[in-house]
Amino acid sequence: MSLDDIDRRILTALQRKGRMSNSDLSEQVHLSPSACHRRVQSLESEGYIQGYVALLNARKMGVPTTVFVEITLQGQADEVLDAFEKAVARIPAVLECHLMAGSADYLLKVVAENTEDFARIHRQFLARLPGVGQMQSSFALRTVCNTTALPV
Structure with a gap:
């Protein structure tokens, strides 16, 4: 079609x-x-429309802090990638996880209540992900634009 x-x-x-x-x-x-x-x-x-969702207000939901986390794995074997992807998909605070080309292997978009909450998420979940060699976190100071609309 x-x-x-x-x-x-x-x-x-x-x-x-x-x-x-x-x-x-x-x-x-x-x-x-x-x-x-x-x-x-x-x-x-035909799959052009995958589903319908309600977009929630992160601030009202108590998770106004957005953190982008670059993760480099210790290896690139399929088992390592698969184990990482399965584990990261189970973390509720991770909204997006992308396999990347470039210096980091994965880029995660994580939401948290504040920096202390992100520290908890980091300790309890991110640091325990299988195969992680290095992690770098960047906090979003302000969202300039945010849309789910694809160019049609």
């Missing part, structure tokens, strides 16, 4: 407001409600 202009308008609208009704969406993209619904179902079944 290749995306046409209507599909792109649907995806753009849903990225801005995923809870809008089919009726509102169909008006916004200039389609009948039934045609719009079929398009959305097709975008879902």
Whole structure:
């Protein structure tokens, strides 16, 4: 399936407001409600739309501190990578984990209540991850832009 202009308008609208009704969406993209619904179902079944979520306010949820952690492993064997990835995926405070090209092997996005809470997360979870050779943490001072919307 290749995306046409209507599909792109649907995806753009849903990225801005995923809870809008089919009726509102169909008006916004200039389609009948039934045609719009079929398009959305097709975008879902083809995997363009992976799911729908509620985006929570980190400050109100008590985790306003964002820390980016660069991790270098002791080795690059598949077993080491697999063990690390399985373990890091079980840490609730880790929002993202990316295998990287460059000086670090992984880049993590971690949320915490404050620096003391991050120290606890570091001691109890990050320092115990399998295969870790080196870790460097950088605290975000301010979020300049933050979006989940992909370019359509």
